Amino acid sequence: MGVCWCPLQSFSEAVGAEVKDVDGVGLAVCHGDRCIPLSIGGSSAIETVEGVAHVYAVHLTAALSLELTQSGGLYIVTRANGVVGVAAGNRAPAFTLPDLNTGEPVSSTDYAGRKVVFYIWASW
Incomplete structure (x- = not known):
């Protein structure tokens, strides 16, 4: 696939997001409470052509x-069919992990229909 730059x-506007200047981040595209910075590590996802800012769509x-697909000379943006991320209020994907005490496998589907709290931590 070639490189796709869009205004x-x-x-x-087409994907229901808005461009905002976010404190400490700079320019970002925001959809709901999720904001994607347009400059990471000094590298920008924006190019200005004839006074119009264009974004590298894959970013x-x-x-x-x-999802971004290419058909002939056209780039097509569609809603992704798979689970890309999970947020508060979304149904979590099914998974199985070992019990911390016994080591026996425990599946999230064992708790279907019940309220469950997932405590997740990451160092990054």
Whole structure:
């Protein structure tokens, strides 16, 4: 697939997002409470052509649960069919992990229909 640059404002409006200046981050595309920075580690996902800001579409599609495909000379953006991320209020995907005390496998489906709290921590 080639490189797909889209007008930032038009792309954001088309996917129901908005461009914001976020404190400490800079320019970002925000959808609900999720904001995707447009500059990471000094590298920018924006190019300005004839005064119009364009965004490298691949930078945003996965984070916004979108798929970017190419057909002939066209790039097509669609909603992703698979689970890209899970947020508060979403149903968690089924998974199985060992019990911390016994080592026996425990499946999330064992708790279907009951309220469950997932405590998750990451160092990053």
